[in-house]
Amino acid sequence: MSAPPRRRRSTALIRLLQIFTMCAAFLAVHFSAPTPAQAYTHLCGSFFGVDGNDPISYRYYSITSTYYNAFNSAQGRWDATGATGFFRYEKNNGDPEIEVRDGSYAWTDWARTSSQGCTLGYWSYDEVYIAFNSRTMGGLTAREKKIVAEHELGHAYGLNHVSLTCSNPGPAVMRQGRDKFSCGSDGPWYDDVQGVKANY
């Protein structure tokens, strides 16, 4: 009389093992691919009234051709992604959402994006200024300058810095420093676009 219960116990154990194996196989199939990068972080602000495919106006204030080219390429790169809105050049706009300039500045950064105010989560007053430092960026290639401009536009969108690497879990233009330059393509990347979508 002791054999049947043992057999039942072992049958139940095999069932459990089968279920466990099936679960493990399911998990392996569904989670063996690298997790999509979603490490974006946000600054205080975003552009008010921007949704779907609304324009974000920008204008140059004292720009040389080198940084005009960098910024112009960068805004085109962002517009080619699925990020919310698009950047629109408005030469005669007295109060554009983004003012772009370059100059030789004493500060050590390559570029700076500064918000002129943030009210209830939206950029306020003159919204956003972007300044490229020709003194510190001079040694960068044209491609690298473009990627720096993409980074600054990410700040304008309201993205903060992340520490993603090229392969794990994926590149991000919002990473600081030179490492993103060797990630193969030119950005903006998945995490950057997801960050913008989450902010608008």
Ligand SMILES: [Zn+2]
């Ligand atoms: Zn930055």
